[in-house]
Amino acid sequence: MHAERYNPRESEPKWQQLWEQRQTFQSRNDDSRPKYYVLEMFPYPSGRIHMGHVRNYAMGDVVARYRRAKGFNVLHPMGWDAFGMPAENAARLNKSHPGTWTYANIATMRGQLKSMGLSLDWSREIATCDPSYYKHQQAMFLDFLKAGLVDRKKSKVNWDPVDQTVLANEQVIDGRGWRSGALVEQRELTQWFLKITDFSQDLLESLDTLDRWPEKVRLMQKNWIGRSEGLLVRFRIDPATAPAGESELEIYTTRPDTLFGARFMAVAPDHPLAAKAAESNPELAAFIAECRRMGTSVATLETAEKKGFDTGVRVAHPFDPDWKLPVYVANFVLMEYGCGAIFGCPAHDQRDLDFVNAYGLGNVPVVCPPGQDAANFTVTDVAYDGDGLMINSRFLDGMTIADAKEEVSKRLETVDMGGRPQAKRQVNFRLRDWGISRQRYWGCPIPVIHCESCDVVPAPKDSLPIELPQDVQLDVTGNPLDHHPTWKHVPCPSCGMPARRETDTMDTFVDSSWYFARFTDPWNTGAPTDKAVADHWLPVDQYIGGIEHAILHLLYSRFFTRAMQATGHLGLSEPFKGLFTQGMVVHETYRAADGAWVQPSEIKIETVGGTRRASLLEGDAEVTIGAVEKMSKSKRNTVDPDDIIGTFGADTARWFMLSDSPPERDVIWSEEGVQGASRYVQQLWRLIGEIAAFAAPVGATAPAEMSEKATAIRRLTHGHLLRVQESIERLRFNTAIAEIRKLSNGLSDAIGAIESAGIGADLAFAFREGGDVLVNLFAPMMPHLAEDCWQALGHDTPIAEAAWPVADVALATNDTVTLPIQINGKKRAEITVDRNADNATVEAAVLALEAVQKALDGKAPKKIIVVPQRIVNVVV
């Protein structure tokens, strides 16, 4: 019996239960089939899933189901990025515990994900806030510590005054905290660091091996790591001007070629030389203090004018002891990069030029642009940073920039200055070590103990996990763990004297830097991973998530994988072989007359005379339709996945998510679009019902005699099968869906054409095959509907366990091809010829065409280009 209408509300839970019963999506570590690891970035348990999750997980599920059907042993797990500030905030608000809120959210969201019908292996579920997870993270921290990959140092940190916590450089966006949006301040604190910079060169170089990553992401990481090749040069300080104990100033430059264009030196306000010089110069001290104040916010730094203050110190030019250069303290020099000191060559560096123009120090060009006359090339407002030949540079004159760099480096490297060479080649990186200390409660405790006599002592491994205390006071400023009356007090593991625990917790990006490895063996109580198992599954074959993680999460994970390799937990260095970054889900915005944002669910839209008008469901008041923007709570343009699944079913939601837009671009969620998807669900259901009525039995073999009609149907089936397959493999879900619709349209037309004529064994077979293939093709996108259709077609095992159909390439290709005929590049006719017809045959056929004859008007063609199986162009 084939029901008139398909009812997803009845069907979807039924199939979800069956899959669960049969453990269809559980993957075993000892399966001998080739492995395929599909992973979507795991969610933060914020309360409810949103449409972005639906899109992300719908895509991953297509890949997982497709690969499973293709015979792979697929790992497709799910977990929770469960530590973090929102839980603490919620707990403070509700006077409860962050864990209560977190686990309640997880329960809700797990239910929501299950209602999507995702082919996930729930037996591997993990939550990063669970001691069974962070126990291993603590163990690895100790391993890293032992391996020299952890550092504890005093450093200037980005301090978020609202969240009262330290932020990594990566978490400061436009001078503001990435979560709170507050202006970030600089503070000096003792912090734990993971030494990501140990891997700077490798992290950079290996980007070239990640050929299945988006170019954009690789470029962003490359810029972030920021490698530059340069020279460290030591300048001798003029003893007459040297502050006590100072004799030299070391700078870093990438342009040693321009050394003869030097006009001044500049050091950062917190450079030791600046401090020394300020000791006897109150005005300088005041200037430095002012820079510090300005420096509290990166945002003001960006727009600040170039300011400097002459220290009175003079240094000698490395190639001319009599050439003295003034040393300034300048607000644009960063202590963190290079040496915190530079030499200024204004003619060829815009920043230096702005500085000299403000202080009247002048400039001398030393690189002459090609085609310019060296005698009258001058620089005024715009520095020249292009190519050219050296001028005004004594022994460098006439050299290329590259040669001049080499010459300067070579000469200064051999000059002895106090027993060391005066210069040294140096590669510098922008990348900084990863500060992981956070003064928060809801994070993974850093497993060390501070002892008065033994200093920092690692917590013994058998004391792990160091669990968070349940009784915690969150409404205190500062660090709640530090305020806890007893938690931090422990005896020193080394000397047994009273000591205290580290009360900082780890940045939550640590939690997400290795979860993909934990999924391979989440039951392991003794170690973070089973190395052999992890090496079997990893790297992740296809990782899918948002572009917002292009730098932070992905770079940290790449570092962590290397650190885990170094400490014996993994045998590889790159965790993600294929990366795909999906676009956002966007929606129209709506505003009431009073300017308040209105939710899509509160309005109705009518089209009157071609224009769309929106009004409130209640009260009918007119609503203004605004721009299409990212779904957000503040603009209230969100659509709740639960509502959509409840009304239309998960399949409809998944189908629409994948159908219209290319996956890397934003998708516009619209009511019309969902309804279109829902209509198609019904259309497919009807079509399969019709096909089932006269399809040959399951497993029927092809009859020897095939009519042309039957062959045409088979050709259609196999052609689209090939193209859908290719689209899915390229993650082009929108074109895959277009091809599926073409197949269903084609089968539908074919039914219309034969209905009255009756049906033979050949057609029955063709429809059996066509119907089966069609269902197979849309099963990764609409798995529940596919199960019902599969059953309707007479199959008795779930399609989720069925193999992908094998395309007959020979059948998919036609014996004949239709070639467009161009005359002077414009299409004028077409001919149908044998697929393998030789060029001479094609040419003869083309020349015989009426349109060609007419265009030639009795003359011979100048040229005929025949592109076999593609096109013919006749030039007259």
Added chain:
RNA sequence: GCGGACGUGGCGAAACUGGUAGACGCAAGAGACUUAAAAUCUCUCGGGAUUCCCGUGCGGGUUCGAUCCCCGCCGUCCGCACCA
């Protein structure tokens, strides 16, 4: 400022390695069925004209042939931002 991506009908888009521009869908319009509506089905749907011409942001170039390659503009979006 530096780096990158993108620009195609009313809308989302497709177009393989330079080979028929607009597949597939959304919206719209006309019609069929219906007492009516929904649903469903059929047709039309880049612009202009009479067989043809124009058309992929704009202006050039390369080519038998350009949405695709090259040069120069314009616009939109994204990332980084005093990195020496």
